[in-house]
Amino acid sequence: MLEAxxxxxxxxxxxxxxxxxxxxxxxxxxxxxxxNPLGDGVIGVCRRCGTTGFGRPLSNSGRASGSNFVVAxxxxxxxxxxxxxxxxxxxxxxDSVAEPVxxxxxxxxxxxxxxxPNVMSNEQMVEKLWTGADTVWVLICxxxxxxxxxxxxxxxxxxxRSKNCVNxxxxxxxxxxATSFAFWLLGWDLMFGSGDGAWIGNSGTWMVGGFDPxxxxxxxxxxxxxxxxxxxxxxxxxxxxxxxxxxxxxxTAATIVSGAVAERIKYHSFIIFCFVMAIAIYPVVGHWIWGxxxxxxxxxxxxxxxxxxxxxxxxxxxxxxxxxxxPRIGKYSSNGKTNAxxxxxxxxxxxxxxxxxxxxxxxxxxxTMGVAGDGGALASLVVVNTNAxxxxxxxxxxxxxxxxxxxxxxGMTLNGCLAGLVGITASAAYxxxxxxxxxGGIAGVLVIFSVLFFDKIRVDDPVGATSVHLVxxxxxxLCVGLFTTTDLSxxxxxxxxxxxxxxxxxxxxxxxxxxxxxxxxxxGVLMVGAYVVPVSAIAWLLIKALVGLRVSPQEEIEGLDIHxxxxxxxxxxxMVRNE
Numbered sequence: 001m002l003e004a005x006x007x008x009x010x011x012x013x014x015x016x017x018x019x020x021x022x023x024x025x026x027x028x029x030x031x032x033x034x035x036n037p038l039g040d041g042v043i044g045v046c047r048r049c050g051t052t053g054f055g056r057p058l059s060n061s062g063r064a065s066g067s068n069f070v071v072a073x074x075x076x077x078x079x080x081x082x083x084x085x086x087x088x089x090x091x092x093x094x095d096s097v098a099e100p101v102x103x104x105x106x107x108x109x110x111x112x113x114x115x116x117p118n119v120m121s122n123e124q125m126v127e128k129l130w131t132g133a134d135t136v137w138v139l140i141c142x143x144x145x146x147x148x149x150x151x152x153x154x155x156x157x158x159x160x161r162s163k164n165c166v167n168x169x170x171x172x173x174x175x176x177x178a179t180s181f182a183f184w185l186l187g188w189d190l191m192f193g194s195g196d197g198a199w200i201g202n203s204g205t206w207m208v209g210g211f212d213p214x215x216x217x218x219x220x221x222x223x224x225x226x227x228x229x230x231x232x233x234x235x236x237x238x239x240x241x242x243x244x245x246x247x248x249x250x251x252t253a254a255t256i257v258s259g260a261v262a263e264r265i266k267y268h269s270f271i272i273f274c275f276v277m278a279i280a281i282y283p284v285v286g287h288w289i290w291g292x293x294x295x296x297x298x299x300x301x302x303x304x305x306x307x308x309x310x311x312x313x314x315x316x317x318x319x320x321x322x323x324x325x326x327p328r329i330g331k332y333s334s335n336g337k338t339n340a341x342x343x344x345x346x347x348x349x350x351x352x353x354x355x356x357x358x359x360x361x362x363x364x365x366x367x368t369m370g371v372a373g374d375g376g377a378l379a380s381l382v383v384v385n386t387n388a389x390x391x392x393x394x395x396x397x398x399x400x401x402x403x404x405x406x407x408x409x410x411g412m413t414l415n416g417c418l419a420g421l422v423g424i425t426a427s428a429a430y431x432x433x434x435x436x437x438x439x440g441g442i443a444g445v446l447v448i449f450s451v452l453f454f455d456k457i458r459v460d461d462p463v464g465a466t467s468v469h470l471v472x473x474x475x476x477x478l479c480v481g482l483f484t485t486t487d488l489s490x491x492x493x494x495x496x497x498x499x500x501x502x503x504x505x506x507x508x509x510x511x512x513x514x515x516x517x518x519x520x521x522x523x524g525v526l527m528v529g530a531y532v533v534p535v536s537a538i539a540w541l542l543i544k545a546l547v548g549l550r551v552s553p554q555e556e557i558e559g560l561d562i563h564x565x566x567x568x569x570x571x572x573x574x575m576v577r578n579e
Contacts, residue, residue, distance in 0.1 A: 141366025315470025393420020
C-alpha cells in the first residue's frame with residue numbers, strides 16, 4: 001500500500017486489533033511479540049494514540065482470514081493467563097506510560113485519520129543495508145579467525161608431550177589477551193596511521209583514535225573519508241569492525257611463535273615477547289604492506305590476506321626464537337642423529353587442523369572486507385581457492401611423506417594441509433581455481449622437505465611452524481607474481497560511500513605480466529626478513545639477559561606443567577615416559 005509521494009502506508013489498528021488500549025502499552029507490546037510468529041504480522045499504528053507495534057490487522061470483513069483465525073485464537077488463549085497476572089506485578093495499564101507515547105506520536109505527525117512516518121529514502125535504506133551486510137560479514141569472519149586460536153592450541157598440544165600440555169594451552173590462551181591490549185593501545189595506529197610510502201604509521205594518536213571521533217568518519221570511504229586511517233579507507237565498515245578484524249590477525253602472528261619455542265621457554269618470557277610482536281614487529285611490517293607504506297606505494301607489493309604480513313612475520317620470529325633457545329634435550333645426538341620426539345595426542349592435532357581449515361575461510365574470504373558490492377562473488381572465489389589449495393596440499397604432503405618416510409605420517413599430512421592454506425593466502429583473490437590447486441600441491445611437497453631440512457641443520461621446531469608459516473609464507477608471497485591472472489593495478493571501488501583507488505597486483509609471470517610483480521614480491525620477502533630477524537633476535541636476547549629465556553634442564557625433563565603452572569593436564573592418569 002502506498003500513499004501519495006511513494007511512502008509506505010502503515011496499517012491503522014483499533015482496540016479490537018490489539019492496540020495498546022487493550023491493556024496498557026507494556027501489555028500490548030508483549031502481546032504483539034507473541035502473535036508475530038503466527039505469520040503475516042505487521043507493524044501497525046493505533047488510531048487513538050499513534051503507538052506503533054507488531055500486530056495482526058483484521059481483514060476488511062473484520063475477521064482474521066482463513067484458517068489463521070483458529071491459530072490466532074489459540075495463541076490468544078495461551079497468552080491470556082500471562083496477561084492477566086501482569087497488573088499484579090506492576091505491568092498493567094499505566095497512564096504514565098501511555099501519555100508520553102501519545103505526545104511522542106503527535107510530535108511525529110500522527111493524526112486522527114492516519115500516520116505519515118518520517119521514513120528513510122530508498123537510497124538511505126540501501127546504504128544502511130549495504131553497510132550492515134558488510135559489517136556483519138567482516139565481524140563473522142573475524143570471529144572465525146578468533147576461533148582459530150583453538151586450532152593452534154590443539155595442534156601445538158597434540159604435537160608436544162603430555163608433560164607440557166598445560167603450558168602450551170596457557171600460552172595459546174594468553175597470547176590473544178596480550179595482543180588485544182598491545183594492538184589496541186599502540187599497534188593499530190602504528191600500522192594504519194597516516195604515512196603513505198612511509199616506514200611507520202603516524203596518526204598522531206593512540207588507542208585506536210583515542211576518544212575523539214574527529215580522527216575517523218568511517219564508514220565513509222575513499223574520496224569521502226576524513227581521518228587519519230586513510231590506508232584502510234577502501235572499505236566502508238565502521239572503524240571498530242576494521243580494528244577487530246585486524247586484531248585477530250595480529251594475534252595469529254604472535255601465536256605462530258608459540259609452536260617453534262614449545263617445551264622449553266619460560267612462560268613469562270613468551271608473554272613479554274607477545275607484547276613486542278604486537279607493538280614493534282607486526283605493525284611495522286603491516287604498515288609497509290597493508291598501511292600503504294613503503295612496499296605498497298613504492299613497489300606495488302601485494303599480499304591479499306597475510307602470507308608475509310602474518311605468516312612470514314610470525315615464521316621469522318619463530319625461527320630466531322628456536323635458534324636462540326636451542327633444541328630440546330635429547331632431540332639431537334652428539335653424532336648428528338636426529339631423534340624423533342613424538343607428540344602425545346594426534347587426536348588433538350587432527351581436531352586443531354580441522355578447526356584451522358574451517359577458520360581459514362574467514363581468514364582469507366574475510367579479507368575482502370565486504371560482500372554487498374559484488375554480491376559476494378569475490379568472497380566465493382576466495383573460499384573455493386582456499387579449499388582447493390588445502391585439499392591439494394593434503395594429498396601431495398601425504399604422498400611425499402609416504403615416499404620419503406615409508407609411512408603416511410599423520411603429522412606430515414596435517415602440516416601439509418596447513419602449508420596449502422598458508423600458500424594460497426597471498427593470492428587467493430587474484431588467481432584461478434586450477435592455479436590454487438597447483439599452489440597448494442607445491443606447498444604440500446615443499447613443507448615436507450622443509451621439515452627435514454630444519455632437522456638437518458639442527459633447528460628444533462616441535463610443530464613445524466617455521467616450515468608451514470615461514471617457508472610456505474614466502475612461497476605464497478612469490479605466487480602473487482607468478483599466478484595473478486590479470487592486471488588489477490587500476491582497480492577502482494565505487495560505492496555510495498565514496499570512490500577509492502584500490503589498486504592491485506599486475507598480471508603474473510605465467511599470465512603474460514613479465515617479471516615486474518615477481519620482482520616486487522621478492523623485494524618484499526627480503527625486506528620483511530631483513531627487519532623481523534634482527535628485531536626479534538634483539539628482543540629474544542634482551543629477554544634472555546633480563547629475565548631469562550629457557551627453563552632449567554630439570555624443569556624441562558620433568559615438564560613445564562608442574563614447574564611453570566603447578567598442575568597437570570591429565571591429573572590422575574598414569575603416564576609412561578620414555579625420555
